[in-house]
Amino acid sequence: MSLIRKFASVGGATMLSRVLGFAREALMAATLGAGNYADVFFAAFRFPNLFRRLFAEGAFNAAFVPLFARHYEGEGRKDAERFSTEVFNVLFSVLLVLTIAMELAMPVLVATIIAPGFADTPDKFDATVTLSMIMFPYLMCMSLAAMMAGILNSLQRYFVAAIAPVFLNVILIGVLGWALYRDTPPADVAFWLSWGVLAAGLLQLAIVTVGARRSGIRVTFRVPKLTPNVKRLLILAGPAAITGGVTQINLVIGQIIASQKDGAISVLQYADRVYQLPLGIVGIAVGVVLLPELARALRGERAEEATHLQSRSVEFTLALTLPAAAAILVISPEIVRLLYERGAFTADTTGTVSGVLAIFGIGLPAFVLIKCFQPAFFAREDTRTPMLFSMISVAINVALALTLFPLFEERGIATAEIVAGWTNALGLLTVLLWRGHWQPDRLLLSRLPRLLFAAAIMGGALWYISGWTDQWFGAEAFTAKLVTMLLLAAVAFVLYFGLAYAIGGLDRNELRQALRRKKGEKPGDETPPDMLA
Structure with missing residues (x-):
């Protein structure tokens, strides 16, 4: 399967999850x-x-995948299965102790970390404690699920791991639909949503566990032991956990600061959800696929293939992310009106959320590039360098958020996050180039400015056209807003891709070849270097 097909497999499942x-x-x-x-x-x-990212996804995508692949390709399936069982039982034990401790300490945690600004409002504080206690076991489910997903990704079975998160949205949509139908009070809606989150965690864990078993890896319960293999994983996973959770750390910092103003947390969440769509489809897909692909190329001492993989990944992500960022920047009010402005979500809220969303759009390419650059370090079992830049970005985020929130409220927190993101991305790029781990090829260097030009022209056109279509977004009818947004999207799509192809930013034949599956090739088959695009 070609590299872009693998991106599309994960990106398609992630897109479904994001749309839901x-x-x-x-x-x-x-x-x-x-x-x-x-x-x-x-x-x-x-x-x-936050803890799911710290203890699971970041650590296992960075540390577990290369080590599992080494066991699987070196000693075979039985050795990889034994390694997985060792890791599973240590992880399960740590998570069980952590969950019990956090449940007992939840009132203190809410007052000091989760939402200290709620302490002066007893009803909000008590409700936050209750909901946090219901949902915290979700961490245990998703951490174990992330490990199973790491196994599937190492075996190039990307789709099952990517489709599992869809069920969180399916369950919560069901809860919300029932609540709207029954006109349920907001306090009860929040309560049942919390139980829905926990149910979704259990279901996702079951899906990826069955997927791993069908792929030939059966993980069983044993007495946890700190074997040399587990110790090696922990050494790599510590920095990787911090690195993988840096986005969540920054969001939690923003949440703590924003809790001083009523409604600010919700505003940031609604804006975050919109820009997470392109980030999830492109950035997460590339990050999931690129790590095992780079790890295999580097173990085989195929440096040219690793460079090619890195260049094409950057090219692919920017080709899709630059127009998305331009669109978010110039038509964020229209996007927010279409998606959210109804019921309890007023026009005033639209203005606040769209302002935050536009700022997030400026940072979108940075967050996607981080997903491209980190695997180049992780595949070399270097988790320390990305951790250092993540810590720097957290420090920048804290300093700027504390400085800007009193002046610009939610927009100040968003600005702090994107400055931290760009600092992280540029730092990783600088070290990759300095160490000689990656040298962008001529194709990438020639196409990048053309993609930037095409995205800028598209953004300018959207800004001009949106002045004419604003009257339809002000209409009450959802259909008028939807049709107008689809027309804007169609214009943007034709203009950007047409211009990019015309000036050489994209190559139609190359893309067609990358998406074409060879005769007899099955999903998950490894593609020789000359077939990657």
Whole structure:
């Protein structure tokens, strides 16, 4: 399977999850708006998400995948299965102890970390404690699921791991739809959403566990032991956990600061959901696929293939991310009106959310490039360098957020996050070039300025046209807004890709070859270097 087909497999599943996420957020905006119980739910849900990134996704994507691949390709399936069982039992034990400790300490955690600004409002504080206690076991489910997903990704079975998160949105959409139908009070909606999150975690864990078993890896319960293999994983996973969780760390920092203003947490969450769509489809897909592909190329001492993989990944991500960033920057009010402005979500809220979203659009290419650059370090079992830049970006985010929030409120927090993101991305790029781990090829260097030009022209055209279409976005009818947005999207698509092809930023024949599957090739087959595009 070609590299772009693998990106498309993960990106397609992630896109489905993100689209359903939009539906979920739209229903949530209609039921909870940007009120107190929206703040409560988002604050409570952010905490297990932070630990999920710290203890699971970052660590296992960075450390577990290369080590599992080494065992699988070196000693075979049985050795890889034994390694997986060792890791699973240590991880399960740590998570069980952590979950019990956090449940007991939840009132203190809410007062000091999760939402200290709620302490002066007893109802919000008590509700946040309750919802956090219900949802925190989600961390355990998703951490174990992330390990199983790492196994599937190492075996090039990307789709099952990517499709599992869809079920979180399916379950929450069901809860919200029922709540709207029954006209359920906001406090009860938030309560049942919390139980829906926990149910989704259990379901996702079951899906990826079955997928790993069908791929030939059966993980069983054993007495946990710190074997040399597990110790090596922990050495790599410590810095990787911090690196993988830096986005969540920055969001939690923003949440802590934003809790001083009613509705600010919800505003940041609604804006974050929109820009997470292109980030998820492109950035996460590339990050998931690129790490095992680079690890195999480097183990085989195929430096030219590794360079080619890196260059094509950067080219692919920027080709899709630059126009998305331009669109978010210039038509963020129209996007927010279409997705959210109904029910408890007012026109004033639209103005605030769209302002934050436009700022996030400026940072979108940086967040995607981070997903491209980090695998180049992780595949070399270097988790320390990305961790250092992640820590620098956190420090910048904290300093700027504290400085800018009193002046610009939610926009100040968004600005702090994108400055931190660009610092991280440029730092990783500089070290890659300095160490000689990557030398961008001529094709990438010639196409990048052309892609930037095409995206700029497209953004300018959207800005001009949106002045004429603004009257339809002000209409009450959802259909008028949807049709107008589809027309804007069609114009942007034709203009950007048409111009990019015309000036040589994209090559139609190359893309067609990359998407074409060879005769007899099955999903998950490894592609020789000359077939990667």
